[in-house]
Amino acid sequence: MNARSELSIATVLIGFSMLNYFYLIPTQVVAEGSSPVYPALINTMLLCFSLAYLGEGVRSWRKQRQAQSEGTGGGKKLMVRPLAMLVVTGAWVLSMEQLGFIISTFAFLMIASRIFGSKSWGKTLILSVAMPLIIYFVFRGLNALLPEGPAEELINLILG
Amino acid sequence: MGDIFSHLWDGAIFALSLWNILAIVIGYAIGIVAGAIPGVMAVTAMVLILPYTFTLEPLFAIALLMGIYKGGAYAGSITATLFNIPGTPEAAATALDSYPMFKQGMQKRSLEIALWASVFGGTVSNFLLVFTAPPLAEVALRLGPSEIAALILFSLTAVITLLGDSRMDIWKGFISITLGLMLATVGLDNMSASRRYVFGIEDLDNGVPFVLTIIALLALSEVFIQAEKVGGFTLGNAAEAVSKIIPYTWKQRWLDLKICLKDLIRSSLVGSLLGALPGIGATTAAFVCYGEARRSAKKNARFGDGDPRGIAAPEAGNNAVAASSLIPLVTLGIPGSVAAAVMYGAFMIQGMIPGPMLMMEHPEIIYGLFVLLIVTDFLGAFVVALPFISVVQKIFKNLNYSLFFPGVVVCCVVGVYAEEFNVFNLRIFLALGFVGYIMRKMGMSIPPFILAFILGPILERNTRTALLLSDGSPMIFVQSPITLGLLILAVAALGWSLWRKTRGGKSVLEVPEEFKH
Numbered sequence: 270m271n272a273r274s275e276l277s278i279a280t281v282l283i284g285f286s287m288l289n290y291f292y293l294i295p296t297q298v299v300a301e302g303s304s305p306v307y308p309a310l311i312n313t314m315l316l317c318f319s320l321a322y323l324g325e326g327v328r329s330w331r332k333q334r335q336a337q338s339e340g341t342g343g344g345k346k347l348m349v350r351p352l353a354m355l356v357v358t359g360a361w362v363l364s365m366e367q368l369g370f371i372i373s374t375f376a377f378l379m380i381a382s383r384i385f386g387s388k389s390w391g392k393t394l395i396l397s398v399a400m401p402l403i404i405y406f407v408f409r410g411l412n413a414l415l416p417e418g419p420a421e422e423l424i425n426l427i428l429g
Numbered sequence: 430m431g432d433i434f435s436h437l438w439d440g441a442i443f444a445l446s447l448w449n450i451l452a453i454v455i456g457y458a459i460g461i462v463a464g465a466i467p468g469v470m471a472v473t474a475m476v477l478i479l480p481y482t483f484t485l486e487p488l489f490a491i492a493l494l495m496g497i498y499k500g501g502a503y504a505g506s507i508t509a510t511l512f513n514i515p516g517t518p519e520a521a522a523t524a525l526d527s528y529p530m531f532k533q534g535m536q537k538r539s540l541e542i543a544l545w546a547s548v549f550g551g552t553v554s555n556f557l558l559v560f561t562a563p564p565l566a567e568v569a570l571r572l573g574p575s576e577i578a579a580l581i582l583f584s585l586t587a588v589i590t591l592l593g594d595s596r597m598d599i600w601k602g603f604i605s606i607t608l609g610l611m612l613a614t615v616g617l618d619n620m621s622a623s624r625r626y627v628f629g630i631e632d633l634d635n636g637v638p639f640v641l642t643i644i645a646l647l648a649l650s651e652v653f654i655q656a657e658k659v660g661g662f663t664l665g666n667a668a669e670a671v672s673k674i675i676p677y678t679w680k681q682r683w684l685d686l687k688i689c690l691k692d693l694i695r696s697s698l699v700g701s702l703l704g705a706l707p708g709i710g711a712t713t714a715a716f717v718c719y720g721e722a723r724r725s726a727k728k729n730a731r732f733g734d735g736d737p738r739g740i741a742a743p744e745a746g747n748n749a750v751a752a753s754s755l756i757p758l759v760t761l762g763i764p765g766s767v768a769a770a771v772m773y774g775a776f777m778i779q780g781m782i783p784g785p786m787l788m789m790e791h792p793e794i795i796y797g798l799f800v801l802l803i804v805t806d807f808l809g810a811f812v813v814a815l816p817f818i819s820v821v822q823k824i825f826k827n828l829n830y831s832l833f834f835p836g837v838v839v840c841c842v843v844g845v846y847a848e849e850f851n852v853f854n855l856r857i858f859l860a861l862g863f864v865g866y867i868m869r870k871m872g873m874s875i876p877p878f879i880l881a882f883i884l885g886p887i888l889e890r891n892t893r894t895a896l897l898l899s900d901g902s903p904m905i906f907v908q909s910p911i912t913l914g915l916l917i918l919a920v921a922a923l924g925w926s927l928w929r930k931t932r933g934g935k936s937v938l939e940v941p942e943e944f945k946h
Contacts, residue, residue: 274871275597278871282604293626297624297625297626297627297628298625298626301623301624301625301627302621302623303618303621303623303624303625304618304620304621304893306893307614307889307892307893308611308614308625308626311607311610311611311614312611314603314607314610315604315607315608315611318600318603318604318607319604321600321603322597322600322601322604325596325597325600326597329597348657348870350656350657350659351653351654351656351657351866353656354652354653354656354838355653355859355862355863355866358649358838358842358859358862359859361842362842362852362855362856362858362859363856365852365855366852374839377835377838377839378835378836378839381834381835381838382831382832382835384656384659384835385655385656385659385830385831385832385834385835386659386831387829387831387832388831389829392829392832393832396832396835396836400836400839401839404839404843408843408847411484413847413850414850415843415846416852
């Protein structure tokens with residue numbers, strides 16, 4: 270990480286601890302009738318460590334400026350796939366109740382394996398069909414139900 | 430002493446059932462497979478299995494998890510030897526000599542030395558656990574709330590100060606701990622039962638579930654990290670063909686034992702001691718033991734070129750950590766490592782709180798666990814590990830990572846859902862997984878966050894109880910010599926660590942950058 274990123278993170282953390290002091294603790298702790306002492310104590314610790322982190326970040330920024338070797342932010346490209354995974358997993362989790370476990374998991378596995386660079390459609394398809402079905406039947410056998418949708422209803426209809 | 434043997438006997442009768450032995454075998458096999466896959470650690474496998482242990486018998490569940498942990502601890506050395514790709518970070522030190530030995534055609538010798546050293550280190554550490562835990566637990570029972578709070582603070586400080594390599598790392602580590610403590614305050618206040626940080630969401634009243642948090646921060650964040658490395662796992666030229674395989678004779682075995690014995694004993698003790706300290710971990714122990722073996726060797730040693738001591742020392746050291754890292758857990762109820770935190774979760778799932786009380790009230794369970802630990806090393810090594818080496822070789826060569834990691838996400842999500850059958854938990858899980866990923870990108874360590882999250886409620890309860898007992902006076906934290914001593918130690922450790930970094934000194938527990946969490 271370059272020094273500028275470290276400074277930004279430290280600033281965000283200090284901002285969060287201020288938000289906690291002046292908004293979250295009064296509205297989410299004191300207003301609910303709980304003692305603010307312990308949350309405030311931890312928040313003070315966060316503030317102190319964030320300030321120390323900021324100080325260290327400033328020192329490292331100065332050093333980097335002297336050496337003129339600031340990073341160029343090349344890490345942005347790297348985050349595309351993790352972000353895509355986050356979006357796909359989020360969509361899967363949110364759609365699970367509407368589409369049911371089998372269909373949503375099938376769709377998730379098809380897309381996620383492509384994100385991970387799968388080139389074989391055949392293997393991807395086998396995994397995407399087999400894994401949700403196996404998990405579904407294991408849970409069914411244990412009398413523990415996963416979110417249901419059209420596919421589960423069809424299976425229930427067939428198996429009774 | 431007599432009591433310990435009598436309890437061990439009772440524990441053996443209680444724990445040594447066919448089912449528990451089967452659990453060890455299954456667990457060890459899972460651990461070997463998981464530990465051999467780069468990017469997936471034994472702890473990840475433990476975390477994935479954890480939510481499914483709800484319906485299992487307590488000792489079966491513990492034996493299964495222990496088997497995974499121990500299997501994973503050994504497994505990293507298999508791929509380190511055969512492909513020069515350590516399956517686990519701790520096996521990186523082993524690879525320095527095991528791979529050169531493999532290239533000389535001594536595959537069997539290299540793998541066997543690693544196996545024997547693992548069993549040796551694990552066994553020494555197991556016995557250390559058995560004989561130190563009972564007296565420590567008795568001491569722990571006499572501790573009051575202020576002492577326990579100070580002990581937790583000291584443990585959390587030790588995690589950071591011993592491992593940070595720069596002042597920046599130390600501050601980041603403390604921020605990680607503080608964020609973990611903050612997350613632990615979400616839900617009902619454990620003294621007044623009023624709500625905190627729940628934003629009107631009833632699902633948060635019981636706090637953020639423990640199992641969910643561990644899976645999100647360790648497994649899901651790891652998947653996000655691996656998503657960055659798509660295409661990065663190729664064997665390339667690593668799996669070089671070895672034209673001639675040299676047999677490993679009994680005479681050679683005897684000679685190796687003679688050469689390595691001193692390092693085996695030293696590394697087992699060093700690993701056990703380092704493992705008992707909170708937060709050190711197997712990777713550091715392995716590198717420290719390797720460094721010690723190299724330092725104490727004569728000039729004609731062949732370290733880096735297939736010296737047997739270069740395999741035996743780190744393997745004994747990293748396996749010794751496995752059992753001794755349970756010492757703070759069973760004696761004080763404080764998990765000192767992530768694996769111990771998962772074990773803590775397994776106990777909690779079974780309705781038991783690890784710590785001195787459990788040891789006094791249900792010695793058969795704790796001593797049963799000790800017996801299972803001792804059995805795991807031998808059973809796992811000779812029943813599972815040896816036959817599994819070729820299986821691991823095949824799995825490792827044919828594993829399709831582009832299908833594997835999405836499959837891991839499905840296992841994580843199903844595991845989290847199965848804990849409470851609540852879709853809301855999946856949203857928290859996803860959010861925490863991404864937070865874990867961002868923290869790792871920022872260079873913040875995850876284990877201190879998890880330890881702080883687990884220890885947070887205990888720290889808060891004891892701090893507030895101590896303050897209640899003293900009518901709100903913080904002087905209670907300096908009145909007891911134990912509390913004062915621990916607090917001074919915590920501050921001194923932090924001060925020493927910062928001073929050392931200012932002077933530009935490197936950590937004595939030096940681990941290469943690429944093998945850190």
